[in-house]
Amino acid sequence: MKRIFTLIFIPALLLIGCQSEDAGAGEGEKIEAVATIAQIADIVENVGGEHVEVKNLMGPGTDPHLYKPVSSDIDAMEEADIIFYNGHHLEGQMNEIFGKMNEEKPTYAVAETVPEDLLASDPENPEVYDPHIWFDIELWKYAVDSVTEGLIEADPDNEEEYQNNAIAYKEELDELHTYAKDSISEIPEESRVLVTAHDAFQYFGEAYGLEVLGLQGLSTESEYGVNDIERITETLTERNVKAVFVESSVSEKSINAVTEGAAEKGHEVEIGGELFSDAMGPEDTEEGTYIGMFRHNIDTIVEALN
Template identity: 70%
Template sequence: MKKVFLIMLMAPFLLLAACGTGNGETANSGSNDEKIKVATTIAQIGDIAQNIGGEHVEVTSLMGPGTDPHLYKAVQSDIKTLSNADIIFYNGLHLEGQMNEIFEKMRSEKPTYAVAENIPEEKLAADPTNPEIFDPHVWFDIKLWEYAVEEVKNGLVELDPDNKEDYEQNFKEYKQKLDDLQAYAKEKVNEIPKESRVLVTAHDAFHYFGEAYGFEVMGLQGLSTESEYGLNDVKRLVDTLVDRNIKAVFIESSVSERSINAVVEGAKERGHNVEIGGELYSDAMGPADTEEGTYIGMFRHNINTIVDSLK
């Protein structure tokens, strides 16, 4: 009877403790011994969160190397990760089109940010086939990506104001690294003659890159890999390669090589040899714990690969 009485006496306190630690924002905001659980979709955003959050965050990205976010559908473990997170960051602009309903639900439960939708609309590129949709691949223009970095910083500051000073300092240092990367990219691209700055890839993910660095960009598929390509699309690209004597095309780490190989074979049948200039990271970064597994490392890899093939 004494044990029963003690349990009944402690029940309200146990329940109160459980409620206090079950809410991520309450448990983690301002706490020195618990990290904020951050969930992101693509690893590019996860890299931002880690750089800005530093020692205060534990970051989980749902989409790893080689993953196509256009086609990605959340599995049960993803739902658990999102549910357990204190804050969620995703790209938006229909990049993760299969997950829109999930984000709507999460937004009613916890801070959920579409970081690319923080970019002023006039700076975004519209889909040529649908003017109401914007190109979501904003990370290929470093200056646009800085808007996403700022949105992550603002989200963390709002959730955890006690560590605002750290987040602001990390933001300042990371932005300087991005500015240095921008300077490197522009200098490197100058090694390619202007008439050779033609970038041919599997899908049209590099429009912002082309605008930033003076490339004409051609993709076999549209902005999303959900769009189908047909024989006419292959023929159109083959005609361009032959007529303009373009010697290299590029595959992407998150897109099957089959489509671009069809273009290479088509050009070969016309007596024009085209090489695979290398593999670019488009919708996904490289493996974790590698240089290409960071945003800066991925961007440098792409710049170096393109320049080495086209200069």
């Protein structure tokens, strides 16, 4: 009897184990998604709604250019049903990981769905595209479409709901786009100069009519020197710009060098506030949502430059 029990019971346990491992997001189960940055996680939450559980790898104050994944990140990606990342080398330390993950499961580079003729290039490296597409809402809609497509592919039974959620979310983005244009137009034209630590706001400036100057290049891995500081302080003095801005994910050291350089030229420049560039605000705050983050940046810029 003992032998018969062993022959029947143990294979049954093994079969159950295999079935649980093979089962993906079945009926009534949520899709397990991973997003590298909070901006993308926000899309997944809005489009996926109650059908998706999303884990964001990079929290507030995190610089994705320099971020190195830890073992828990690898575990989260291995356990996920689907992965969304920005691409165009924003997550520069993770490119090899994404390639390997794409061999195992759907892995989407949402920024790489934007047509190349709409992308901006790095002035120093024309073959490198600017990855910060979330600062032009019209471009960010391509990311929304990419996430929607990915979720439908993973869970076709809820296609209609994903499509409806995406439409509703893009309507909110359209309202935000109008708010941004109207608000920036309130700044005197000669004062529409946005100075930040690194060049994350190129798309933002193009979309909303600001001249953008970054001390560092597209990536915070770029170095800056005396000539960069001199270039920016000259513009600040000539244009009588009143404020420059720090970024939540970048050290204030570089911007402090600019304010000191301007002071040496007899032009006082204040820190106009903190902008969210590569990272959003804390969870459970307005700035922890894409729309809240974007509104915060607009309001901070307008108040400081007016």
